[in-house]
Amino acid sequence: MKTKYIFFILFVIALGTFLNSCRKNIEETTVDPSNNFGLGEISKDFSWKTSDNIAFSIGMNIPSAGNALCRINIYSQDQAGMTTKMYSGSVNNGKTILTSVTIPSAMRMVSLELLQPDGSSKIETLPVTSNVNYTFTDSGLKGTTGFTDIDGDGIADLIDDYPSDRGKAFHFAFPNGSGNTKSTLSPVYWGTWCFEDLWPSMGDFDMNDLVINYHWEVTTDANHFVQTITGHFKVKAAGSCEAWRHGVGIVLNGVPANQVQTVTGYSLETGSYIQLNAKGIEPDAAGNNAKPAVVIPFDNFDNVIQNPTSGFFNLHYSQTQNSTKI
Numbered sequence: 001m002k003t004k005y006i007f008f009i010l011f012v013i014a015l016g017t018f019l020n021s022c023r024k025n026i027e028e029t030t031v032d033p034s035n036n037f038g039l040g041e042i043s044k045d046f047s048w049k050t051s052d053n054i055a056f057s058i059g060m061n062i063p064s065a066g067n068a069l070c071r072i073n074i075y076s077q078d079q080a081g082m083t084t085k086m087y088s089g090s091v092n093n094g095k096t097i098l099t100s101v102t103i104p105s106a107m108r109m110v111s112l113e114l115l116q117p118d119g120s121s122k123i124e125t126l127p128v129t130s131n132v133n134y135t136f137t138d139s140g141l142k143g144t145t146g147f148t149d150i151d152g153d154g155i156a157d158l159i160d161d162y163p164s165d166r167g168k169a170f171h172f173a174f175p176n177g178s179g180n181t182k183s184t185l186s187p188v189y190w191g192t193w194c195f196e197d198l199w200p201s202m203g204d205f206d207m208n209d210l211v212i213n214y215h216w217e218v219t220t221d222a223n224h225f226v227q228t229i230t231g232h233f234k235v236k237a238a239g240s241c242e243a244w245r246h247g248v249g250i251v252l253n254g255v256p257a258n259q260v261q262t263v264t265g266y267s268l269e270t271g272s273y274i275q276l277n278a279k280g281i282e283p284d285a286a287g288n289n290a291k292p293a294v295v296i297p298f299d300n301f302d303n304v305i306q307n308p309t310s311g312f313f314n315l316h317y318s319q320t321q322n323s324t325k326i
Helices: none
Strands: 008-013 051-060 069-077 083-092 096-104 109-115 121-127 132-136 170-174 191-195 210-220 226-237 248-256 292-298
Touching: 051 069, 051 083, 051 109, 069 096, 083 096, 083 109, 083 170, 109 132, 121 132
Parallel strands: 008 226, 051 132
Antiparallel strands: 051 096, 069 083, 069 109, 109 121, 170 210, 191 210, 210 226, 248 292
């Protein structure tokens, strides 16, 4: 399995933006999150984890397909049958791809889509009980010739998101609906982060100290190496003490800082306590560039979303939508 590299990261602050932990000293006794806080007995099967990292091994063994290279899409599926694309790449006939995908814990089904160079597809839906291993067989694909590949990257134009760009082949977004086979950005799909600045200490549990909508786009080349990651973020509400102005930081686990080319689009105050290097990354205190890259979309939500009369934003249905400064 090849390591996937980040060559370029772009942050788009749209109508707001994006968790740096809050700058606040908490004196209360920290409570173990596994404690039930007097809310009743918790099932032994319950997990506080909101997501699981699932390893996928997806193969293709279709004698009639010759040396065909097909596209693989992975969708997670919730209990209502709604699907979200989590990964997009390719597999050669007779080969297997290995990848790892983080899916929400509530989603226990996945759909694997084999998209063939003639535009036809095959879908298999499987339960997620542990890691996923599956091999596609018995396809109707006949032969491997006659498929146009304008940029010569080995990905047929019918399954290439960037048929005229040899440096890019696949694009996928999260969250995103299943209707987009080739994963064009659909801004109606957003995930939500809710941040409580007292957790796990006892206090309020309203989870409204910072509420952010997010949408990610990832572009990879024909060899599955990441070329760009674009993050879209919207601050939707802020309900912490009016004196506190939370910021947001993101750790790119598995992405060493020395493999990031550049980060743009962040919002920092003049004289900010956040210090970035020339790439736009927060440097490691010990100078270790092999550690995961840390990016800071913004250091103060008050510079992103503004309520002229209060430090609280969009906390009650009776309030009008607050405006943004940028």
